Amino acid sequence: MRQAAGPRPWTFYVFASFFALFVLFLYGPMTVIYILSFQGPTGGLTFPMTGFSFRWFHALVTAERVGDIGGSFQRSIVLAVIVAVLTVVLSVAAGLAFRRRFPGSGVVFYLAIASLIMPGLFVGLGIAVGFQLLGLDIDWYTSALGAQLTWTLPYGLLIMFAVLGRFNRAYEEAATDLGATPWERMREVVLPILLPGIIGVALFGFTLSYDEFPRTVLTVGTRNTLPLEIWAMTTNVTSPALFAVGTVTTIVSFIAIGAALISIAVIQRRRTRGSGNSV
Amino acid sequence: MKALPWLASWFQVAPVALLLMLFFGLPMLVVLAVSFFDYGQGRLYPTFILDNYFEIFASSVTVRLYLNSLKFALIVWAVTLLIGFNIAYFLVFHVRTLLWQIGLFLLCTVPFWTSNIIRMISWIPFLGRNGIFNQTFMGLGVVSQPMEFLLFSDFAVVVAYVHLFTLFMVVPIFNSMARIDRSLIEAAYDAGAGPWRIFTEIILPLSKTGIALGSIFVITLVMGDFFVVKVMSGGQSASVASALSTEISQIQYPPAAANAIILVAVVTLMVSGILRLVDLRKELTV
Amino acid sequence: MLSGSGNGEIRMVGVTKRFGDLAAVSDLSLTIPDKAYCCLLGPSGCGKTTILRMIAGHEEPTTGEIRIGGEPVVGLTPVQRGTAMMFQSYALFPHRSVLDNVAFSLKLRGASKADRHRQARELLAKVRMERFADRLPAQLSGGQQQRVALARALITNPRVLLLDEPLSALDEYLRLRMRGELRRVQKELGITFIHVTHTQLEAIAVADLVVVMAQGRIEQAASAREIFTTPRNAYVARFMGGQNVLSGTVESVADGQAIVVDEHGGSFSIAVNGEKPVQGSRLVGSIRRDRIAVSKAQGCAGASDKLNSLLGEVHAIEYQGSYVKVTIERPTGEGFVANVLDVDFFRDPLDIGDSVLARWSAHDVLTLEGAAYAGEASMDEAGGVLI
Numbered sequence: 001m002r003q004a005a006g007p008r009p010w011t012f013y014v015f016a017s018f019f020a021l022f023v024l025f026l027y028g029p030m031t032v033i034y035i036l037s038f039q040g041p042t043g044g045l046t047f048p049m050t051g052f053s054f055r056w057f058h059a060l061v062t063a064e065r066v067g068d069i070g071g072s073f074q075r076s077i078v079l080a081v082i083v084a085v086l087t088v089v090l091s092v093a094a095g096l097a098f099r100r101r102f103p104g105s106g107v108v109f110y111l112a113i114a115s116l117i118m119p120g121l122f123v124g125l126g127i128a129v130g131f132q133l134l135g136l137d138i139d140w141y142t143s144a145l146g147a148q149l150t151w152t153l154p155y156g157l158l159i160m161f162a163v164l165g166r167f168n169r170a171y172e173e174a175a176t177d178l179g180a181t182p183w184e185r186m187r188e189v190v191l192p193i194l195l196p197g198i199i200g201v202a203l204f205g206f207t208l209s210y211d212e213f214p215r216t217v218l219t220v221g222t223r224n225t226l227p228l229e230i231w232a233m234t235t236n237v238t239s240p241a242l243f244a245v246g247t248v249t250t251i252v253s254f255i256a257i258g259a260a261l262i263s264i265a266v267i268q269r270r271r272t273r274g275s276g277n278s279v
Numbered sequence: 280m281k282a283l284p285w286l287a288s289w290f291q292v293a294p295v296a297l298l299l300m301l302f303f304g305l306p307m308l309v310v311l312a313v314s315f316f317d318y319g320q321g322r323l324y325p326t327f328i329l330d331n332y333f334e335i336f337a338s339s340v341t342v343r344l345y346l347n348s349l350k351f352a353l354i355v356w357a358v359t360l361l362i363g364f365n366i367a368y369f370l371v372f373h374v375r376t377l378l379w380q381i382g383l384f385l386l387c388t389v390p391f392w393t394s395n396i397i398r399m400i401s402w403i404p405f406l407g408r409n410g411i412f413n414q415t416f417m418g419l420g421v422v423s424q425p426m427e428f429l430l431f432s433d434f435a436v437v438v439a440y441v442h443l444f445t446l447f448m449v450v451p452i453f454n455s456m457a458r459i460d461r462s463l464i465e466a467a468y469d470a471g472a473g474p475w476r477i478f479t480e481i482i483l484p485l486s487k488t489g490i491a492l493g494s495i496f497v498i499t500l501v502m503g504d505f506f507v508v509k510v511m512s513g514g515q516s517a518s519v520a521s522a523l524s525t526e527i528s529q530i531q532y533p534p535a536a537a538n539a540i541i542l543v544a545v546v547t548l549m550v551s552g553i554l555r556l557v558d559l560r561k562e563l564t565v
Numbered sequence: 566m567l568s569g570s571g572n573g574e575i576r577m578v579g580v581t582k583r584f585g586d587l588a589a590v591s592d593l594s595l596t597i598p599d600k601a602y603c604c605l606l607g608p609s610g611c612g613k614t615t616i617l618r619m620i621a622g623h624e625e626p627t628t629g630e631i632r633i634g635g636e637p638v639v640g641l642t643p644v645q646r647g648t649a650m651m652f653q654s655y656a657l658f659p660h661r662s663v664l665d666n667v668a669f670s671l672k673l674r675g676a677s678k679a680d681r682h683r684q685a686r687e688l689l690a691k692v693r694m695e696r697f698a699d700r701l702p703a704q705l706s707g708g709q710q711q712r713v714a715l716a717r718a719l720i721t722n723p724r725v726l727l728l729d730e731p732l733s734a735l736d737e738y739l740r741l742r743m744r745g746e747l748r749r750v751q752k753e754l755g756i757t758f759i760h761v762t763h764t765q766l767e768a769i770a771v772a773d774l775v776v777v778m779a780q781g782r783i784e785q786a787a788s789a790r791e792i793f794t795t796p797r798n799a800y801v802a803r804f805m806g807g808q809n810v811l812s813g814t815v816e817s818v819a820d821g822q823a824i825v826v827d828e829h830g831g832s833f834s835i836a837v838n839g840e841k842p843v844q845g846s847r848l849v850g851s852i853r854r855d856r857i858a859v860s861k862a863q864g865c866a867g868a869s870d871k872l873n874s875l876l877g878e879v880h881a882i883e884y885q886g887s888y889v890k891v892t893i894e895r896p897t898g899e900g901f902v903a904n905v906l907d908v909d910f911f912r913d914p915l916d917i918g919d920s921v922l923a924r925w926s927a928h929d930v931l932t933l934e935g936a937a938y939a940g941e942a943s944m945d946e947a948g949g950v951l952i
Contacts (some may be wrong), residue, residue, distance in 0.1 A: 019366060170652050
């Protein structure tokens with residue numbers, strides 16, 4: 001259990017190999033998909049590769065029997081951005097609220113946890129039936145948006161809890177001492193310091209919405225998001241076009257993740273660059 | 280306003296509270312209400328009957344479905360716990376620099392942020408009759424015939440679940456372990472405790488919360504899943520949730536709602552059993 | 566808005582602060598003169614930080630009045646009061662450079678960039694940190710951060726500067742250096758400083774006015790010299806560490822002196838000018854540790870039969886450089902400490918376990934108020950009683 005520098009115990013190698021296997025387990029299948037999406041024009045859903053081509057990516061764009069990829073992709077992105085923005089604004093506000101004890105804080109907390117744990121299918125069912133009983137149409141930017149928020153807001157809240165827990169309130173007092181109004185305090189001190197956490201919330205909001213399936217499937221109405229199109233493709237499409245979609249959507253995810261992580265890293269490095277000279 | 284500082288909190292938390300109530304709280308009440316409705320010919324008749332529940336309890340299919348779901352839940356829980364615990368342990372106690380810790384942690388986490396469905400179907404080329412496993416094993420001469428059980432079977436379902444949900448075990452356990460004060464371990468070592476004692480007396484008890492949280496996540500995810508089990512078992516296996524989704528697609532809302540309520544009740548029971556071990560609010564809040 | 570040229574006198578009258586059922590400060594009254602360096606001194610939980618924060622405006626008293634420069638300030642923001650605070654953790658904004666940290670309050674008032682940066686640089690030069698203007702706080706050491714925090718507080722031109730344990734985060738060497746700095750800056754600026762600390766020697770080194778506190782009340786507020794040489798009661802005597810507390814019951818009174826016998830059978834005399842304490846009543850006094858002569862004694866420990874002396878066994882010996890701290894054990898267990906000059910000690914060194922006789926002269930014994938232990942001490946505003 002000693003952490004001091006020195007030769008590593010044999011258990012380290014056991015664990016390390018286990019970890020390596022796990023990473024392989026996680027990334028292996030996805031990598032196969034990426035490779036197979038470049039399947040030759042005559043190839044099938046599995047190996048061997050009959051060639052290397054962009055044919056299946058081409059198929060997505062020309063929408064030959066693969067469904068409404070372009071439209072659903074667009075809707076997914078827009079929805080994800082809306083969800084990300086709303087999640088950030090609402091989670092930050094709610095997180096700040098929880099710094100004090102207020103009547104009803106327990107109710108809101110457990111409501112959020114319950115919303116997190118509840119299988120998406122039921123939430124979707126309730127919203128869909130509810131809308132129907134009220135005579136409203138379900139659509140991707142109304143009922144699906146609300147459904148997705150029940151999934152992202154609890155995550156956002158939990159992240160804010162973690163970030164605010166480490167936040168030193170002396171910064172706020174110092175700001176007050178120097179003459180800041182509550183709004184100036186928020187703008188000049190609290191939010192900038194919390195920025196890495198807020199970026200994390202935005203990342204969760206975006207990716208959770210972009211990939212969301214169970215809540216969305218019942219509440220989206222006639223115009224699908226991308227995960228729903230993919231779901232339909234699993235039953236309809238028997239060509240590597242399915243894999244091509246997988247590759248494209250994963251690239252989008254990676255871009256979002258990369259942007260968030262890089263900006264967080266940049267901010268952190270600027271603020272905690274090594275110690276200066278002595279005295 | 281000074282007399283009521285928490286009024287400001289109310290304003291700040293109101294949007295979230297409102298949204299959660301509108302899109303989560305109310306819908307759940309709707310589901311509850313609908314479970315008592317009558318239905319027919321694609322229409323709902325708001326009333327109060329217990330027929331939906333009777334039919335569920337009277338059916339032997341229900342028991343089979345629950346047993347199947349519970350079977351999956353248990354197996355997946357055990358496997359993810361084993362894997363997740365070891366991964367977290369490795370990251371916290373064997374990785375030395377913070378940079379590596381964060382890097383490897385991110386490595387495990389990034390797949391979580393990509394599409395579940397894609398990750399699920401990415402197993403098909405692996406496990407199929409002409410898939411990679413079979414081709415490799417046949418090529419190595421280990422088996423002479425393709426192994427059918429790999430895909431469209433319970434095995435495939437479990438593999439997919441483990442692939443998708445292990446992360447939910449890793450993160451809470453990692454969190455709990457990272458919070459363990461290292462000086463506790465050093466003090467035990469000082470007092471003569473061997474690695475095994477340190478593990479059972481210090482690390483395991485202090486990871487309890489993480490294990491509980493991870494278990495709650497994994498169990499509710501498996502019990503509530505309807506698409507992994509459908510696809511990966513090729514329609515052969517069913518879970519409560521997948522039967523539910525079939526009823527929904529057939530617009531049989533009241534029985535689906537009743538099923539949902541019962542499933543929620545069962546899962547809630549399981550979760551509260553786990554919660555007896557840990558005070559969630561204290562662990563998670565500021 | 567009130568500027569630093571205003572009067573920095575602070576008056577607190579009948580101030581109480583409750584947190585729920587707990588009273589952190591009870592019915593406290595204190596006057597701090599303008600331009601004074603005042604130290605609030607006491608152990609954790611005595612209320613000193615609460616008072617500081619109430620003067621600053623970060624807490625409001627439950628009851629009572631606070632005036633700065635003659636004007637009531639309860640309900641005003643820190644800036645409106647003309648106060649500025651230096652936080653124990655410095656609380657420098659991690660996302661801003663040193664220069665922007667110092668210029669922060671000017672930015673809030675709408676000063677132009679050129680203007681506020683110029684003023685900030687001037688102030689940084691005063692605390693000798695102008696070289697670090699573009700660094701981030703994380704790149705500075707503790708001592709450097711403290712100077713920046715000082716500059717940031719001073720740029721608002723306060724008439725009172727409040728320092729919350731400013732030196733406790735520094736190592737010993739820096740602490741000694743920085744306290745001289747703080748004193749110098751205060752004299753230069755000519756404003757009131759209120760400095761909270763739990764270190765006795767630090768307080769008497771820097772302060773014009775030392776306020777010794779315990780459990781939400783003031784035990785004594787006086788100059789450093791007064792606090793050390795003539796503590797008002799047993800609590801202050803013990804807390805400051807320069808005295809030994811003697812207590813006992815009165816046996817007889819003659820010639821303005823009361824003969825007091827303590828529970829070990831030893832006796833000491835206390836001046837009682839004009840008063841006539843009843844026989845059997847309790848009196849408390851103290852004798853300075855460096856006014857005691859210690860010599861080896863023959864025979865066993867027991868009560869010394871001479872007045873103003875004590876027989877005992879050496880319990881501990883601590884070398885402190887210019888003097889040696891000798892702790893003599895009394896039968897009741899409370900140690901009796903003599904600070905012996907090093908030349909005197911090493912002429913005939915003592916060992917642990919040696920029997921010794923400690924003697925002091927009657928006119929060095931101070932009268933202390935009230936009973937032997939804090940909590941029983943009476944509370945009024947009069948200063949210590951002098952011999």
